[in-house]
Every structure is written in structure tokens, then in C-alpha cells.
Amino acid sequence: MSTSEGAIAVAHPNIALVKYWGKRDEHLVLPCADSLSLTLDVFPTTTEVRLHPHATRDYVTVDGVLARGETPRRITAFLDLVRDRAGRTERALVATRNTVPTGAGLASSASGFAALALAASHAYDLPLEPAVLSRLARRGSGSAARSIFGGFVVWHAGAPDAPDPDLASYAEPVTDARVDLAMVVVLVETGPKPVSSREAMRRTVATSPRFHDWLAATRGDLQAMRAALAGGDLAAVGAIAESNALGMHKTMENAVPPVRYLTDASRLVLDSVRRMRHAGTQAWATMDAGPNVKVLCAGDDAEHVAYELRELSDRPTVVGRSGPGATLRTGAR
Numbered sequence: 001m002s003t004s005e006g007a008i009a010v011a012h013p014n015i016a017l018v019k020y021w022g023k024r025d026e027h028l029v030l031p032c033a034d035s036l037s038l039t040l041d042v043f044p045t046t047t048e049v050r051l052h053p054h055a056t057r058d059y060v061t062v063d064g065v066l067a068r069g070e071t072p073r074r075i076t077a078f079l080d081l082v083r084d085r086a087g088r089t090e091r092a093l094v095a096t097r098n099t100v101p102t103g104a105g106l107a108s109s110a111s112g113f114a115a116l117a118l119a120a121s122h123a124y125d126l127p128l129e130p131a132v133l134s135r136l137a138r139r140g141s142g143s144a145a146r147s148i149f150g151g152f153v154v155w156h157a158g159a160p161d162a163p164d165p166d167l168a169s170y171a172e173p174v175t176d177a178r179v180d181l182a183m184v185v186v187l188v189e190t191g192p193k194p195v196s197s198r199e200a201m202r203r204t205v206a207t208s209p210r211f212h213d214w215l216a217a218t219r220g221d222l223q224a225m226r227a228a229l230a231g232g233d234l235a236a237v238g239a240i241a242e243s244n245a246l247g248m249h250k251t252m253e254n255a256v257p258p259v260r261y262l263t264d265a266s267r268l269v270l271d272s273v274r275r276m277r278h279a280g281t282q283a284w285a286t287m288d289a290g291p292n293v294k295v296l297c298a299g300d301d302a303e304h305v306a307y308e309l310r311e312l313s314d315r316p317t318v319v320g321r322s323g324p325g326a327t328l329r330t331g332a333r
């Protein structure tokens with residue numbers, strides 16, 4: 001086998017309209033509830049995996065810089081899963097480039113592990129069909145299961161009593177959505193987050209008195225969201241997404257010690273969105289494991305909403321629309 005064996009894949013972040021927050025199995029990365037997202041067409045991650053048979057360990061670069069600590073550890077653990085399934089042992093060079101600030105709650109782990117799953121499975125000669133790839137990406141970072149697919153995507157938690165719980169938890173496209181949704185990303189702050197989503201979820205599940213109610217609410221939101229998407233009801237999509245996101249943050253803010261991702265600057269953007277709505281613009285907000293705010297609106301309104309938010313918040317805005325699933329870079333194996 002030659003050292004030139006490898007593959008390059010590109011994947012985009014997804015932003016959940018109904019959030020994943022809480023695992024029932026940390027090792028297999030099995031969520032407590034289903035979630036639903038939109039894959040965006042902005043901030044792609046490009047990852048190359050090149051086999052390196054003579055190396056004794058994997059080497060990882062992120063944006064051209066050799067990574068140390070937790071990042072290469074997670075990537076090696078993920079590559080071990082792929083190597084195990086492929087019956088291969090070679091180490092690899094992994095070069096990943098993000099166009100989104102890493103660790104700022106802009107879903108770089110979703111695009112990152114989706115691109116890694118696709119590139120690594122091809123580099124190790126293990127082509128997988130999309131649902132299998134989605135399950136594999138899930139093991140790297142839960143939300144990555146959804147970035148394998150484009151557009152609206154639902155991630156099934158899988159029944160806890162399924163004969164093989166790993167098999168039952170994967171994402172798939174929502175094929176009956178009739179809403180043209182855009183997301184205006186307001187870049188409130190782009191530094192790394194204070195608490196990893198992994199630790200924050202663990203803490204929420206273990207200590208938040210609201211966690212049980214959150215789960216019940218999010219299960220209801222999932223059903224309502226599917227109906228709103230199929231019915232082409234943008235106002236319902238926006239309202240459910242906003243209340244789901246606020247519920248998730250409230251739940252983690254009640255953990256011990258509390259997890260607070262939203263800052264004063266995030267709350268100012270939330271106020272602006274409410275004001276815009278009262279003034280007649282259809283706009284709703286969602287926030288993930290970081291202070292940045294994504295504003296949901298109709299595709300036709302996106303440029304105008306982005307302009308208004310830039311004026312109101314004095315922060316950069318980026319318009320995201322429905323984007324593609326993970327793809328191999330042409331020319332790569």
C-alpha cells in the first residue's frame with residue numbers, strides 16, 4: 001500500500017431547529033431524544049485523510065497547525081473505529097480546514113466529524129452507504145450524524161430497547177419539507193467556548209431539575225416541527241425553533257454549576273429579533289453551545305434581515321441557506 005492512499009471530503013455545519021441536548025449513552029453517543037436540523041451552505045470544513053503506513057501515530061493539523069491535546073485524541077479514537085471496521089492498522093495524516101471559528105457554537109464539530117467520517121472511510125477503503133456513514137459520524141460528535149445529509153435532516157434517537165441501539169440511531173433527510181428557510185448568523189463572539197458541549201450535556205443530564213421537562217417538551221416540538229415543515233408554515237417553524245432553543249438554554253442554566261453560553265451581547269441580538277418581529281418582520285432566533293445567534297427567516301427576506309441585524313447589533317452577519325450533504329472532493333478517491 002502506498003503512502004499516497006487518501007481522500008478529501010467537504011461537509012457543512014447544521015443548525016438544529018429542535019435541539020439535541022443530552023445523551024443516554026456516552027460511549028455510543030446515543031441521544032435521549034430525536035432532533036431536527038438544517039444543513040447550511042456556509043462555513044464548510046474540508047478534511048483530508050492520507051494513510052501513513054510507517055508512522056506510529058496519527059498526525060492532525062487544524063488550519064495548517066499541528067493539533068495537540070483533546071482534538072487529536074478524539075480524532076485518533078474516531079480513526080480507530082474506522083480502522084477496526086476496515087481491518088486496517090495504518091496510521092494517518094489528517095489535515096482539516098474550517099471556515100468557521102472552531103468551538104464557538106457554530107457547529108464546527110458537526111461539519112468536522114462528518115467530513116472526517118467520509119474522508120476516513122474512503123481512505124481506508126470502507127465505502128459506506130449514507131445511513132451507515134451517519135451512524136459512524138455520530139460517534140465523533142452527535143450532531144455530525146446530521147451533517148452527512150443536506151437540507152432538513154432528522155436524527156432518530158432510536159428506541160432504548162432496540163436489539164442493537166447503535167443501529168437504530170442515525171440521521172436521514174426530511175423529504176416532505178415545504179419551507180424556504182434561511183438562517184442569518186450573527187457573529188457575536190468567536191472565541192472558544194468555556195465548557196465543551198460534551199461536559200455541558202453530562203452536567204445537564206446529571207443535575208438539571210428541568211431536564212425531564214425539557215425532554216418531554218422537545219419530543220412534542222419534534223412532532224410539531226415536522227408538521228410545520230410539511231405544511232409550509234414558516235411562522236410555526238420559527239416559533240417552535242425559538243422556544244426549543246430557549247428551553248434548552250434554560251435547562252442547562254439550571255444545571256449545577258450552571259452552564260451559560262449566552263452572553264449580554266447574545267441577549268441584545270435576541271431583543272433585536274423580538275423588536276423586528278413586533279415591527280412586522282418574520283424572524284426568530286436559535287442559539288447553540290456558544291454565544292452566537294442564528295436568525296431564522298424566509299429565504300426571500302434573508303438579505304434584508306441580515307442588513308437590519310448588522311445595523312442593530314453592529315456585528316458581522318452571514319446569510320446561510322439550505323446546503324448540501326457531505327461530499328468527496330472530486331479528484332480524490
Ligand code: PMV
Pocket residue numbers: 014015016018019020021035109110141142143144197198287288289
Ligand atoms: O454534537 P455536539 O456534541 O457538538 O452537540 C451539539 C449540540 C447543539 O449544537 C447545542 C444542539 C444540536 O442539536 O446541534
